[in-house]
Amino acid sequence: MMDTPHTPGSTEIDLQIMWNRLITVVGEQAQVLIRTAFSPIVRECEDISAGVFDLEGRMLAQAVTGTPGHVNSMAESVRHFIRHFPLDTMREGDAYITNDPWMGTGHLNDFVVTTPAFHKGNLVALFSCTSHLMDIGGLGNGPEASDVFMEGLYLPMLRLLDQGQVNETLMAVIRANTRLPLDTEGDTYSIAACNDVGVRALSAMMDEFGITDLGPLADFIITRSRMAVEERIAVLPRGEWTNTMRTDGYDHPVLLAASLTIAPDHVLVDYVGTSPAVRHGINVPLAYTKAYTVFGLKCIIAPDVPNNAGSLAPFRVTAPAGTILNALRPAPVSARHVIGQMLPDVVFGCLYQPLPHRVPAEGTSCIWNITVRGTWHDAGNTNLAYALAITTNGGTGARPGLDGLSATAFPSGVHGTPVEIAEIQSPLIFWRKELRPGSGGDGTTRGGLGQIMEISNTEAAPFELLAAFDRIANPPRGRAGGRNGLAGHVSLSSGRVLPGKGLQVIPAGERLMVLTPGGAGLGDPAQRDPALSETDRTQGLLADRAQA
Structure with missing residues (x-):
């Protein structure tokens, strides 16, 4: 035959x-x-x-x-x-x-x-x-x-x-x-x-x-x-869980509210109860809301399944029209990442209730892009504009069995801008860029550290900061007894505190001070391994938080 x-x-x-x-x-x-x-x-x-x-x-x-x-x-x-x-x-x-x-x-x-x-x-x-x-x-x-x-x-x-x-x-x-x-x-x-x-x-x-x-x-x-994702969902507890998060907003706080339902073959996240869209550009189109929501779900439920239309299909996301997570044209949306990148943490807060051993504490979440703009004034760059997003990050939340990551972008995944590149592309200079001791929340596992940066213009000229920062009034929250991460902070070297959002002019001769948030802790700090606590101390990670 x-x-x-x-x-x-x-x-x-x-x-x-x-x-x-x-x-x-x-x-x-x-x-x-x-x-x-x-x-x-x-x-x-x-x-x-x-x-x-x-x-x-x-x-x-x-x-x-x-x-x-x-x-x-x-x-x-x-x-x-x-x-x-x-x-x-x-x-x-x-x-x-x-x-x-x-x-x-x-x-x-x-x-x-x-x-x-x-x-x-x-x-x-x-x-x-x-x-x-x-x-x-x-x-x-x-x-x-x-x-x-x-x-x-x-x-x-x-x-x-x-x-x-x-x-x-x-x-x-x-x-x-x-x-x-x-x-x-x-x-x-x-x-x-x-x-x-x-x-x-x-x-x-x-x-x-x-x-x-x-x-x-x-x-x-x-x-x-x-099929692979549906198999993961099929073994999860059935039910509905809710979570809320308050973010800084532009000029008033914004409430993000989520209701998560685990069904036999799909997971639904509905953002009913979320604040309405706002006047300034932190609103989020629904496609971006879906993108980061689904990413958060997939991190916990099916992280090993390749990302494609099939693996995304069992995850469903809805948000009421006109809310900040389903902003309608022509709403301003330029800094949509400030809210949108919070959504994995919002989803994690829902999933923590049925799946407490899989979910991390809250982290910085939204990237802290130091977006600057100005004009070169030296002889070789007369009237030549520069515009640059200096990508920086805070700490991620503590994980089950592992500390959070310091100065790491999650959930965006982008790399930090090397100092050398920022200084080549603009007349700015970094006088200081280092980890922020004490910024990670204590816990059985500790939150990752934020950063401290000190920046000025090498030319005798001002420069513009297009601020779009969050986690200043509302720092990352700990879980299961873990402590919050330190809030972010933006100011001038003279001591004047700057708003977290909006166009700021950094005067000539001043230094911009940017302190990114630390990730929150997970679990009772008293249960932390003494050997890890000693390592934290010897490596200088436990500085006085009041001074951090």
Whole structure:
């Protein structure tokens, strides 16, 4: 009896190998974006996302590098691109772009580019990526605006490339609406270039495995991933749990309220009871709310399942329209991360009740971007503007059995901006950048430490700080007897305390003092291992908190 001929890609082993290869393809896509970007927040901090999608707009694989806010919101944006540019109109060499906060990744500073991928003349997939651009005009990347139109250049769904031809009119508009035309143009091209690399790598992979379409592979990925997450959910306790968190807001506190329901095959988070949208740009579009909520759920429930449309499907997120977590156009949203990145901690507060041994204490959560702007005044840089987001982080919350991480971005995952890069890109100098002793909350496991930074202008000139900080009035909260982390603090070296949000002018000769929050502790401090307490003491981590 003759063996049945083997069809390429027909066995589960074939499909698993191709799945792994697909993750490698998008990893290459992401690295091209990082290595060709002009903006330090991309090149040094990796504030991006990259992924490949099937022809239904389902995310099949994402690059390991990438922030949850970008990746999980971009996962929805590709369907918007397909709606505006139907598949039968797509041609080789096309690329489409938007920065619409409600169809992209939540604010205007993120450009999303989607590129159709052809193999032997047939459309087989779409590559999409997101990159943060430092300046797209308007009031800048701060929370001062009272509507989205004040926040900068707004790009609807447009063609960036038409069969390989650049939309020069669009590029001229982009260059004319930024304080950094060279960087902004270069970053736009780097986004398109990384998708092109993904297209070529995918075609080479399909040749290698002898397949002509991704349908069977897509169905395998989506089905297996969804089943894996549903299996994790099926063994969880059933029920409904609630949690609230108060954040600093812009000029008054904001309440985030969540109700979490674990059902046999899905988890629902509803943000009913959350504060309404506010006048300034800390509002959050629903796609960004979903992105960080789902990330928080997945961290606790199914951290080992690859991120794709299948693994995201069992998690459902709703928020009442008009609340700060479902802000409607044209609400200002530039600093949406300040609220949105709190959502994993809000979700953790719900999950802690049925799953206390899996959940960490609260951390700093929102990144403390020191966003600065000004003009070079030395002879070599006459009237040349600079704008820079110096990414800094506080401490993460203590974990079950492990201390929190110091000066680490969670949940965003971006890297801190190296001091050397900040000092090259601007006339600013860091006089001090060190861990903040005593800032981590005590507990059986201790919260991670924040940082202390001292910054001034090397030129005899002021500079602007576009402040968008939180956890100043409402520090990270401990769990199970653990103590709170220290609150953040912003001031001048003269002693004047600065507001945590809004445009601040740092006078010439003054130093900006930024103290990021520490993560909270978990469990009774009296139960901490004495050996760990001694290590804390000898390493100088337990300074007098009143002086920290």
